[in-house]
Amino acid sequence: MDAERWRQVELLFHAALERPPVDYAAFLETACDDPEIRREVVTLLAASEDADEQLDRAVTGALKLAVNEPIPQAIGPYRVLKRLGDGGLATVYLAERAESQVRVRVAIKVVKRGMDTTEILRRLRLERQILAGLDHPNIARLIDGGSTDDGLPYVVMEAIDGEAIDSHCDRHQLDLRQRLELFRKVCAAVHAAHRSLVIHRDLKPSNILVTKGGDPKLLDFGIAKLLGPTPVDQTEVRTVTGMRWMTPEFASPEQVRGEPLTTAADVYALGVLLYELLCGRRAFRFETRSQREVERLVCEVEPPTLADRLSIPAVGEPSVEEIAAARCESPSRLRNRLAGDLGTIVRVAMHKEPERRYPSAQALEDDIRRYLESRPLMARPDTALYRLRKFARRNRIAVVAASLVLVSLLSGFGGTFRALQIADGERRRAEQHLQELEEVVNFNVGMFELADPGEARGNSITVREVLDRATDRVPKELGNRPAVAARLLSTLGLVHQALGLYAPAGRLLENALELRREAFGSDSAEVARGLFELAGVRRDERRFDEALELAQQTLERNRDLYGEPHVETAAARHGLAKVHFSRGDWQEAEDLFRRALEVRREQLGRSHVDTAESANDLAEVLFYRDQYPAAEALFREALAIRRLNLGNNHPAVAETLHNLAAITQKQDRSAEAEMLGLEVLELRRKLYRGPHRDLVKTLHNVAIAIGKQGRRVEAEAYFRQALSMAEEVQQDDPVEVGRELRALSHNLEGQGRLGEAETFIRRALDLELSTLGESNPSVAMTRYAVARILAKRQRHRQAIEVLEQQIQSQRTIQGMPPERLAYPLTLLAEQHARLNDCGPARRVLGEALELYPGLAESPSLAPRQVTVNAACP
Amino acid sequence: MAEPASDVTRLLHAWREGDPAALERLTPMVYQELRRLARRHMRGERAGHLLQTTALVHEAYMRMVELELGFQDRVHFFAMAARLMRRVLVDLAREHNAAKRGGDAVVLSLDEELVPAIAAGGDLVAGGDIVALDLALEELAGFDPRKARVVELRLFGGLTIQEAGEVLKVSHATVERDLKMAKAWLARRLSAGAS
Known part of the structure; x- marks a missing residue:
């Protein structure tokens, strides 16, 4: 360390300590204009807080290590490595045995001298016998047993x-x-x-x-x-x-x-x-x-x-x-x-x-x-109220829809038409009716219980089971009434879709479509509707080619049925646009959304919710096509319409508000984005009353808006919330959770908290590696971030290891432009240079230059070239 | 112990008078004694007694030095013992960890007696800490030797601020400032290495 800098750090450190901790940052801001030194002082001040405790722990921990008994060199054929622990009756050692080149580590439990009584020896024998009979991946295995040279019995177990x-x-x-x-x-x-x-x-x-x-x-x-x-x-x-x-x-x-x-x-x-x-x-x-x-x-x-x-x-x-x-x-x-x-x-x-x-x-x-799984417990009496609460928590829409299905099934299909239309329409519309329907739900859950009095305790019903049961019943009981069966199956399909159960939803909608053909004829509006619904679920299933085909068919049929311009045709066109959007065909999506928006404005008026839908979705495409001002105008339009029609407390309003916040951020108006983001956050918290993937995104965006304004610590808190929620709702989704881990790591890196940053980025890497495999762009990016942090921590050798792995993997990624390798390569060259390994440094830099000749002009890469050239002239 | 206690007194005095051979003979004696004491403490002969380096160093002093020494000799003994105490702990940890080369902490429990070590994160972790601390002190000594020494005196020898000031020929205030800064630096260094 540079003596002059160290002296400066020391002076600032002591001067800051004379002030209350809240004033540290402000004081350093005025007292020192070198950000590096400031960071140095800040991290020292932070470390100072529990320094005593940490150092004492190291010392007392070491004191406890002093051991008092000689460790045997070998026990039977095993070479003893160390003592693992001492119990009253026996001592456990870690040992190993060379077995055909592979060294196997084991834990050996040896009865202590003087403890080798008949009773204890018997217990050890019994333990051996028990373990020998147990073969389970989550139970430590018995490997061997015997007696030491002194005649003390031992058992050998898998070392954990x-x-x-x-x-x-x-x-x-x-x-x-x-x-x-x-x-x-x-x-x-x-x-x-x-x-x-x-x-x-x-x-x-x-x-x-x-x-x-x-x-x-x-x-x-x-x-x-x-x-x-x-x-x-x-x-x-x-x-x-x-x-x-x-x-x-x-x-x-x-x-x-x-x-x-x-x-x-x-x-x-x-x-x-x-x-x-x-x-x-x-x-x-x-x-x-x-x-x-x-x-x-x-x-x-x-x-x-x-x-x-x-x-x-x-x-x-x-x-x-x-x-x-x-x-x-x-x-x-x-x-x-x-x-x-x-x-x-x-x-x-x-x-x-x-x-x-x-x-x-x-x-x-x-x-x-x-x-x-938020299903009712066995351990609790299955009261209707309790089960209902479980239902409701799982999915409010499903509750409504399931109850509608039940109403239909149990009340002989009379008077359900109005209700079915609600469920049959859009999810959002169904939600609007949620409150007035809650009474009905309660009633129906009770009805279902009465309908099946043989229900044994423990065989509790979940939404899923209700749906399965209904799915079973519809064809059986309504075989002779295809029109009603088609409607019910379609409803069931949409409910499955809303629950994210896309595969069964697809099957149900397929069946419903068949029945519609049977009941209403191929050219009917009913069939067109069926095609439309099936296209939607295929899109969710990511079976885009089928979705596209179906959506195109829907559009053609609606054109034939209703002509142009017509709201139904516009709806079909909007549906087709969504499929294109999901496929990433942005030009097609944009054109179709525009046309749908035009017609809806004309036919439904400028303040209709469907018009708002088209405006919002078109703006999303424009967002991805970097047309920010145009997108913003449309988001604002959609927001105004949705608020007008739906009030403020509505998921659709939250959606557009979220989008508006994002587009504001994209245009670097962070303060405004923060305000909007916080509004969405409040709204969504109220709407969802629990973790939800939409909330994760909002938390993430709010964190970015705050971070961009330099309030990194505050941003950190939001990133942390986003991460823990992402882990809760989407723990199996490497993309979503990985994004939050990376974001938090990046934030911490910016704060100079490199150790913590490394922890999180490594977690991201582990997660991505376990789910995405080596040859993945996201994995390569994350590795690069790991290496960058290691480099900052002066762990040059570790950084080299990570970078070499990244480069090796990145070469195998299809469609990855080779010049992208310039990033890891220059960083790698820099690490070699820091270790004064000039040969590799120059060689790797040469490779980077070959792949990316424009390196010297890149603001992020050029400094690395300078470093290498300076260290290795 | 090979040498009678009075010899320790004599050697200490000779060392302070500037006889380097005295220190050479003294060092292994003190080292052995500290090591013996540390091990004995482990056997739990003093159950419930809070194990502290300070106590060990003082106990070694009591045992080894028969005659009450003057303040100067006493401080010198502690200063030397601090370094040796550090050595003892690092050596013990290294011996203990020798088995786990290449691997991480391996813990296997047996009976209730083992639980505290495991619950506290395992003794091996602590063993790693002392080695890391030793290395960090070495690093600190590389650019600010006085600060490293202040920590050593306090942490391993249990010297008071005043005594440490005496050894290093600086004021109390300086010792205190050095200590604060050095501890923060070491703590940061250790947490950086731990993750």
């Missing part, structure tokens, strides 16, 4: 490279959904053990490690018990149920009382584990761990509800805020989420009476899956 499940969850800040998914795997492993007639009896976080790949592994069947017939003497096993074989916090009432155990004891322990993973605190805390206290609490006292326990930290426990943060939630939201079904699940799993618990680990897992 992982950390205890509770700290894994917190350290990776897994949100509730991720925790539940992980926990489901644990349940499955426990269930597998149960099926092999093994009860673990000591499930707790330290016995469930999570590997780097995110897979849980069950360990330590040291006090496990075999059920059923077994060669091991059972009478002995039953004697070992006393206090010293269990962990009181996770012990079930029957375990504490020393009664014979069943698999229900493990279900209980799973409940305790889930309790802790969810609310961050143990269900029970013992002051003394005396037998009496443990027995009283475990057997008699109901644990506090999750939400209550979360709010009441015991001495030494983390705060509510810390716990919520480790779950990517706000405290109030976390409390709300814990208050509902999750509480029920935990309560049932931890029931004091074994027979009232979930009957198996599998049943517990099933209920968690139901929770995750």
Whole structure:
């Protein structure tokens, strides 16, 4: 480090420290005009806050390492690498064995000298026997066993490279959904053990490690018990149920009382584990761990509800805020989420009476899956009201539509025509009627229950099941009435479409189309309508060629049926334009949207909602074609019309407002974009009342608007919200989640918080790699960002590694212009130059120049050339 | 211990008087003692006792130095012990980590006794910390040796601000400022390396 600069940094650091932290930034702004130095000081000030703690931790941590016993060189054929841990009865070592070039790492548990009593030796034998019978990917495997030279018995197990499940969850800040998914795997492993007639009896976080790949592994069947017939003497096993074989916090009432155990004891322990993973605190805390206290609490006292326990930290426990943060939630939201079904699940799993618990680990897992899918739990009485709430949460539109289907099915198809027309029309129109229909919904859910009184507890109905059932019934019961059946199938299809179930929607609409042909004739308006609907769902299915064909047919038929100009023809044209838009045929889309807009303005008037639809969609095309002022004018027009017709609280209004904010941003009016964005945010939060992909986009755009105004820390908060929501609603979508990870990383990079930036960009890379594979432009871009951050952190060698991988992969991407390689190549050359490896630096730079001769004029690349030339003349 | 305690006193004094051979003989003795103490603490003979470098250094001093020394000799002992303490901890961590070359922390639990280490993130992580801290101190010493030494004295030797000022021949205020700045720099360096 440059001595003069270091001195300057030091002076500013101490001067800033004399001021309150809020004034740091302002002070530095006035005291120093070198942004590099300012950044240096700011990061030091930030690090200063917990420096003491961090350094103390390093020192005391090291002190704890001093070990007191010699480690054996070898145990049997295994070479001992180190001690992993010391228990009261045995020591566990990490060891390895060379097996045909491959070195296999194992964990060896050796009974301690003096502990080799008959009882303990028997337990070790039993553990060996149990493990030998268990073969499950989430259970640590038994590999071998034997006796040391001194005659101490040992078992050899798969070495697990992982950390205890509770700290894994917190350290990776897994949100509730991720925790539940992980926990489901644990349940499955426990269930597998149960099926092999093994009860673990000591499930707790330290016995469930999570590997780097995110897979849980069950360990330590040291006090496990075999059920059923077994060669091991059972009478002995039953004697070992006393206090010293269990962990009181996770012990079930029957375990504490020393009664014979069943698999229900493990279900209980799973409940305790889930309790802790969810609310961050143990269900029970013992002051003394005396037998009496443990027995009283475990057997008699109901644990506090999750939400209550979360709010009441015991001495030494983390705060509510810390716990919520480790779950990517706000405290109030976390409390709300814990208050509902999750509480029920935990309560049932931890029931004091074994027979009232979930009957198996599998049943517990099933209920968690139901929770995750927002379906009704088994663990709760299926009241109509409860089920209705579940319905409603899943999809409000589906509720309406499903209820309409039910009305039709159950009330003999009388008087449903009006209702069907509502559902048959546009989604948005259906939503308008939502409120007045809620009464009907309630009524119908009840009706459905009455219709099927044999419904067993646990076979709860979900929207999906209602739809499936209705789908089944329509052809069976309406075979002789194709006109009605066609309408119902079409309704069902549209409902599936609204739920995002495109494949079944497509099949239903196909069937509906067939029936329409049968009932109304091929040239009928009904068939044209059917084609139109099918085209829409094919577009959603991304079967664009079919969609195009169908949309073109619709347009032709409507032209024949209604002539030009006509609103129906305009609607068909609009539909065709949307297909083109989805395909990226922007010119065609633009022309068709324009024509549709023209006709709709003329025929429906300038203030009709359909006119607004065409204006909005045309503007979206113009947005992509960089015609910002024209697009903005149309968005404003659409917004005015939609507000006029729909009021302010409407998804369509939010959509256009969102677009308007985006186009404003595109024209660098960030302050205005921020205001609009915040308005959308408020509106969408009100409309959706929960996570939604549209909200993710709005949060993202607001963050950009704020960031562009230099308020990076504020922007960071929005990016973080966008990320956690994206992960919640679209965790399987690498594009959407990856975008948020990259955006957050970029923001942090801009703040000079490179370590954090690296963490997020690496997560983005992992995600994209796992779903998109190597040869993908997005993966290449993300790698480049990783390398850029590493370069900034002076990790030149790591950066080189990443860049070389990127270059290698990028070459295999079809259609990627080769000159794009100039970006990674110049960065790579620069890294070599920084390491004074002039040979590679010059060679790589030469390659970049060859691919992209205009490099010297590029503002981002030219400086790298300068660096290389300066270091390697 | 090979040498009687009184010898330590004598060697310390000789060293302060400027005899470099005295230091050469003293160093392994202090190193051994600190290492022994550190290991003994691990065996849990002092359960519940907060393990601190300061305590270890002071204990070594009490054991090794029979006669009460003057302030100067005492401070010199601590200053030397601080460096050795650092050495001891780094060596122990290196030995401990030798097995995990190439891999990350491998943790496998056995009984309840193991839980604290795992729950606290695992002892191996801490072992990595001390090595990283050692390297970072080395780096800091490269461009600001006094700051690195201040940290060493405080963190590993448990010297007071006043004592550290005495060793380095600077004012309290300077020690305090150096310490603040150096700790911030080290903490930043360590977090950068951790991710």
